[in-house]
Amino acid sequence: MLRKKTKGLCENLHTTIRGQETAVDLSWVSFLAGGHLLLEGAPGIGKTTLAKALASSASCRFKRIQMTSDLLPGEIVGTLRPRADGSGYEFREGPIFTQVLLADELNRAGPKTQAALLEAMAEASVTVDGVTHPLPRPFWVVATQNPLETQGVFPLPESQLDRFMMWVEIGLPGAQEEKRVYELALKNLQATARAAAPEALSPQALSPQALSPEELESVRAELARVHVDPALLDYAQKILEHTRNDQQVMSGISVRGGLAWLHAVQARAWIDDRDFALPEDFKVLAAPVLAHRLRLHQGKTPHALKKQVIERALHEVAAPK
Numbered sequence: 068m069l070r071k072k073t074k075g076l077c078e079n080l081h082t083t084i085r086g087q088e089t090a091v092d093l094s095w096v097s098f099l100a101g102g103h104l105l106l107e108g109a110p111g112i113g114k115t116t117l118a119k120a121l122a123s124s125a126s127c128r129f130k131r132i133q134m135t136s137d138l139l140p141g142e143i144v145g146t147l148r149p150r151a152d153g154s155g156y157e158f159r160e161g162p163i164f165t166q167v168l169l170a171d172e173l174n175r176a177g178p179k180t181q182a183a184l185l186e187a188m189a190e191a192s193v194t195v196d197g198v199t200h201p202l203p204r205p206f207w208v209v210a211t212q213n214p215l216e217t218q219g220v221f222p223l224p225e226s227q228l229d230r231f232m233m234w235v236e237i238g239l240p241g242a243q244e245e246k247r248v249y250e251l252a253l254k255n256l257q258a259t260a261r262a263a264a265p266e267a268l269s270p271q272a273l274s275p276q277a278l279s280p281e282e283l284e285s286v287r288a289e290l291a292r293v294h295v296d297p298a299l300l301d302y303a304q305k306i307l308e309h310t311r312n313d314q315q316v317m318s319g320i321s322v323r324g325g326l327a328w329l330h331a332v333q334a335r336a337w338i339d340d341r342d343f344a345l346p347e348d349f350k351v352l353a354a355p356v357l358a359h360r361l362r363l364h365q366g367k368t369p370h371a372l373k374k375q376v377i378e379r380a381l382h383e384v385a386a387p388k
Contacts, residue, residue: 086240100334102232127166140183234359293333318362
């Protein structure tokens with residue numbers, strides 16, 4: 068029943084985000100698996116719309132934070148403020164207390180503000196003045212960054228990148244799909260008679276069929292039961308080891324990265340109506356899950372070069388039959 072429902076929601080996502088089939092499919096895997104997502108792409112091509120649509124797919128509370136260089140950590144996690152009666156201080160929750168958090172243009176935030184997300188992403192909690200506050204369940208972060216900007220940005224450190232299950236790139240849709248976006252936008256304008264142009268299709272259109280947060284938690288419990296053969300685990304470990312020994316690599320993929328890969332594979336198999344993983348699952352998800360975790364000797368390098376390291380490992384390590 069849950070599989071059928073999630074398939075319908077994924078199909079609706081493809082209708083909402085036109086011409087981005089691969090990005091939508093990968094994001095859906097990350098969402099169901101509970102792994103945080105980093106979206107990279109130019110402004111105005113659907114990153115925020117995708118994040119909102121994913122949140123609506125599970126009836127989750129959604130908040131967006133526009134990251135800027137002067138944003139303070141307390142403006143994200145929350146602060147202590149004096150009580151009105153003067154009896155001490157009380158904790159005021161920040162916008163991070165939600166179920167789906169969009170950190171828009173994450174690399175515009177300073178290192179301290181970026182670090183404020185680390186505990187939340189790893190532990191689903193925040194600590195203020197020595198007191199730990201649990202975040203709502205489920206808790207999921209989707210962050211965006213613009214690859215074209217070089218001024219006023221702070222590249223994400225390895226520890227931050229390693230918290231994201233996937234790095235998914237979003238490009239411009241094909242000509243026909245782009246035209247279809249415009250047609251749908253005009254149709255929506257005519258239907259609603261609004262003066263301001265809405266998005267092509269509102270993510271709220273997904274709500275009637277949405278998963279409840281409890282159903283999403285049940286889906287994630289089912290993912291854990293997807294069988295991964297020991298031969299596939301051996302294959303995955305050899306791929307990871309190959310990247311660590313690559314001459315271009317200064318810092319290889321962590322164990323956390325390997326675990327994220329495994330969880331994403333289980334999600335992809337489940338979405339594909341299988342209770343077992345295949346080598347193809349590992350191959351398809353290798354670059355989105357692993358490439359951003361690499362640090363090459365050349366220093367700041369294009370993401371495409373990191374993907375080449377992963378592709379080389381997939382080519383040179385034989386998959387089990």
